[in-house]
Amino acid sequence: MPDQLLYAIEVTLNGLMAGVLYALVALGFVLIYKASGIFNYAQGVMALFSAATLVGIMNGDVPFSHLINAILGTDIHHFGWHVPAILAILLTMGVMIFLAWAVNRFVFKHLVNQEPIILFMATIGLAYFLEGLSDMMWGGDIKKLDVGLPQGINETIDEVTFNLFGYGFFIDNLDIVAAVVAVILVIALTLYSQYSKQGRALRAVADDHQAALSVGISLNYIWILVWSIAGFVALVAGIMWGAKSGVQFSLSLIALKALPVLMLGGFTSIPGAIVGGLIIGVGEKLFEFTLGGMMGGATENWFAYVLALIFLVFRPQGLFGEKIIERV
Amino acid sequence: MKLKLITAVTAAIVAAAPAMAELTFTALSYRTGPYAANGIPFADGYQDYFTLLNERDGGIGGEPVNLIECETGYNTEKGVECYESTKGSGALVYQPLSTGITYQLIPKATADGIPVHSMGYGRTSAKNGEVFRNIFNYPANYWDGASVGIKHLLDINGGDISGKKVALVYHNSAYGKEPIRTLEELAKKHGYELTLLPVDHPGQEQKSQWLQIRRDKPDYVLMWGWGVMNQVAIQEAVNIRYPMENFIGIWWSGSENDVLPAGDGANGYKALTFHATGANYPLFDDIKTHVVDKGKAAGAGDQIGTALYNRGLYAAMLAAEAAKTAQGIHNTTALTPAQMRDGMENLEITEAKMTELGLPGFGPSFKVSCQNHGGDGLVAVVQWDYASKSWNMISDFQQSDQDILNPLIAEDSAAYAAEANITPGCN
Numbered sequence: 001m002p003d004q005l006l007y008a009i010e011v012t013l014n015g016l017m018a019g020v021l022y023a024l025v026a027l028g029f030v031l032i033y034k035a036s037g038i039f040n041y042a043q044g045v046m047a048l049f050s051a052a053t054l055v056g057i058m059n060g061d062v063p064f065s066h067l068i069n070a071i072l073g074t075d076i077h078h079f080g081w082h083v084p085a086i087l088a089i090l091l092t093m094g095v096m097i098f099l100a101w102a103v104n105r106f107v108f109k110h111l112v113n114q115e116p117i118i119l120f121m122a123t124i125g126l127a128y129f130l131e132g133l134s135d136m137m138w139g140g141d142i143k144k145l146d147v148g149l150p151q152g153i154n155e156t157i158d159e160v161t162f163n164l165f166g167y168g169f170f171i172d173n174l175d176i177v178a179a180v181v182a183v184i185l186v187i188a189l190t191l192y193s194q195y196s197k198q199g200r201a202l203r204a205v206a207d208d209h210q211a212a213l214s215v216g217i218s219l220n221y222i223w224i225l226v227w228s229i230a231g232f233v234a235l236v237a238g239i240m241w242g243a244k245s246g247v248q249f250s251l252s253l254i255a256l257k258a259l260p261v262l263m264l265g266g267f268t269s270i271p272g273a274i275v276g277g278l279i280i281g282v283g284e285k286l287f288e289f290t291l292g293g294m295m296g297g298a299t300e301n302w303f304a305y306v307l308a309l310i311f312l313v314f315r316p317q318g319l320f321g322e323k324i325i326e327r328v
Numbered sequence: 329m330k331l332k333l334i335t336a337v338t339a340a341i342v343a344a345a346p347a348m349a350e351l352t353f354t355a356l357s358y359r360t361g362p363y364a365a366n367g368i369p370f371a372d373g374y375q376d377y378f379t380l381l382n383e384r385d386g387g388i389g390g391e392p393v394n395l396i397e398c399e400t401g402y403n404t405e406k407g408v409e410c411y412e413s414t415k416g417s418g419a420l421v422y423q424p425l426s427t428g429i430t431y432q433l434i435p436k437a438t439a440d441g442i443p444v445h446s447m448g449y450g451r452t453s454a455k456n457g458e459v460f461r462n463i464f465n466y467p468a469n470y471w472d473g474a475s476v477g478i479k480h481l482l483d484i485n486g487g488d489i490s491g492k493k494v495a496l497v498y499h500n501s502a503y504g505k506e507p508i509r510t511l512e513e514l515a516k517k518h519g520y521e522l523t524l525l526p527v528d529h530p531g532q533e534q535k536s537q538w539l540q541i542r543r544d545k546p547d548y549v550l551m552w553g554w555g556v557m558n559q560v561a562i563q564e565a566v567n568i569r570y571p572m573e574n575f576i577g578i579w580w581s582g583s584e585n586d587v588l589p590a591g592d593g594a595n596g597y598k599a600l601t602f603h604a605t606g607a608n609y610p611l612f613d614d615i616k617t618h619v620v621d622k623g624k625a626a627g628a629g630d631q632i633g634t635a636l637y638n639r640g641l642y643a644a645m646l647a648a649e650a651a652k653t654a655q656g657i658h659n660t661t662a663l664t665p666a667q668m669r670d671g672m673e674n675l676e677i678t679e680a681k682m683t684e685l686g687l688p689g690f691g692p693s694f695k696v697s698c699q700n701h702g703g704d705g706l707v708a709v710v711q712w713d714y715a716s717k718s719w720n721m722i723s724d725f726q727q728s729d730q731d732i733l734n735p736l737i738a739e740d741s742a743a744y745a746a747e748a749n750i751t752p753g754c755n
Contacts (some may be wrong), residue, residue: 140360301528
């Protein structure tokens with residue numbers, strides 16, 4: 001097989017893996033949008049907040065230690081213990097559920113039936129609040145995240161492809177784990193939203209807040225539930241991305257990678273997030289591989305948006321989005 | 329009668345007391361935002377040095393130092409706002425701590441007569457003081473870094489790198505593109521093959537670039553990165569098993585923040601620097617005694633000796649030494665920005681002075697002049713040791729290739745002079 005074809009296959013496989021990571025971020029947006037019609041600008045910051053909380057709990061860091069020390073003149077930073085990864089993930093999930101309750105109680109409960117733009121603006125405020133809260137709780141330094149996920153080249157794929165083609169493909173073990181986790185998440189969330197009682201309630205709330213209330217669905221409960229699930233998805237995305245770059249402020253910027261995925265896959269479809277992620281991942285990587293060099297490189301960021309816009313011309317609601325027809 | 333007496337006594341005290349004037353320095357820092365992890369240690373080092381001078385020496389030349397810190401969040405617009413809101417305070421010098429902010433301040437500060445010190449960043453051709461009268465970038469600039477990076481490759485290859493492949497992984501911005509021209513000129517001279525691999529901001533996804541590196545197998549990779557781009561690049565290099573000793577970053581890709589997330593895989597990674605790291609210097613004992621132990625440290629005290637803390641401290645030290653030089657030239661302890669500019673233009677750092685300050689071997693010796701606002705371009709190479717979690721200096725401070733760089737600086741500064749209608753000169 002010609003070298004260029006082999007390289008293209010390797011790039012495609014890595015594009016698929018990158019797409020899965022984008023989809024993980026996009027999933028959180030879709031969940032909240034489906035259930036509440038809110039475009040949650042804070043989803044990226046939730047990934048940062050959850051990952052920082054996970055590292056803080058694992059390392060036994062004292063939350064708000066800088067603030068406590070500044071006020072009380074103390075010098076405390078650590079509890080002196082280390083928490084196992086699984087327990088820390090569960091505790092972090094507890095924090096994210098509490099956050100979901102707090103967001104609902106103090107922000108969205110007061111905004112029921114407001115215009116979508118008002119709700120969107122509220123999530124912008126929430127994003128800035130969470131950025132500050134994360135810094136204040138756990139500090140602004142870059143934290144190493146190690147929950148035991150494998151990282152680096154997958155030896156088996158490298159060896160097998162080398163024996164077959166004379167060129168070993170590079171696939172990152174972390175990307176493989178992310179792909180498996182994403183597939184499980186999508187299947188679970190799809191089944192949950194389609195077949196469970198709460199899932200149907202979620203969709204009812206998404207369609208019409210007041211109609212859902214009138215048939216006895218607790219808006220309060222549903223919103224806390226959906227923000228908790230989005231918090232869990234944010235934690236998964238935070239772990240995967242944080243393992244690559246360390247947990248730091250820039251994790252909040254991964255939302256930028258999710259936007260073209262959402263535009264392409266549709267804001268209301270869980271499978272759409274995955275398919276959109278894969279198309280964006282493969283598309284941007286192949287474009288960079290084939291034409292990037294001629295354009296000076298670094299084409300991926302803008303090409304993802306161009307690709308999404310091309311799809312929008314033909315399907316404004318995205319590949320899997322619901323077509324909204326409003327009669328006058 | 330009582331009132332008259334009090335007034336008379338007060339007037340007598342005021343008349344008898346020597347004139348006390350604060351020396352105002354500004355710190356345009358970023359303790360928040362995407363680059364806070366890098367901004368905090370620099371700002372701590374900058375602040376701690378001035379606190380030390382106030383606590384130990386009573387300031388500079390007997391004048392207490394007033395440090396005004398303004399938060400930029402590494403945002404150019406906020407940085408300019410900081411400049412505008414603090415320039416009326418009598419600020420003697422600005423350390424913008426951002427190439428973007430520096431570019432904005434070059435015309436503003438020049439018009440206001442306030443000096444700017446962009447240490448190891450900003451516009452490289454500001455080294456030409458005949459054009460950039462108020463801008464200083466000593467002791468080294470990006471082109472010096474690129475040149476010394478190639479010199480290091482020459483050193484480890486017996487002086488011959490012809491036919492070698494060198495890849496530059498760079499932040500796709502004005503900052504990241506700075507070394508390209510120099511590396512291209514050096515490629516003509518030394519015969520290596522240069523490949524350019526831009527990475528878009530913020531740099532969290534670099535799979536394409538590192539797959540290309542894995543395919544092309546360059547002998548060496550240079551990096552001009554910033555923020556998360558550094559951590560991801562080093563992790564990706566570890567993933568593809570690129571030999572770390574062949575991977576060299578500029579000083580903004582050479583902090584503990586950049587290597588620690590990759591764990592032991594980052595062992596052997598190299599970086600360029602214009603100052604030492606670690607806290608094994610007499611001055612740090614004074615910092616502990618007069619600043620940390622008195623509870624006056626800027627941060628939690630856990631950054632002392634790190635690459636970026638030391639860079640902030642070094643910047644403050646150079647500002648203080650320039651102020652001392654200015655006091656000597658103008659025979660006054662209270663300084664104006666114009667006098668501070670003179671002090672910066674006549675600054676001379678020798679090893680004897682560094683030893684006297686408690687920082688022997690910490691930075692290069694250099695001399696500033698009207699023609700040369702950038703020092704002598706002395707840069708060293710450090711290597712990360714994972715076991716001790718420290719950077720080890722593996723070369724002396726060596727001078728960049730002036731034959732290549734001087735014409736480039738003359739060309740770029742002449743272009744700016746023509747654009748800004750400046751007549752180059754020292755008067």
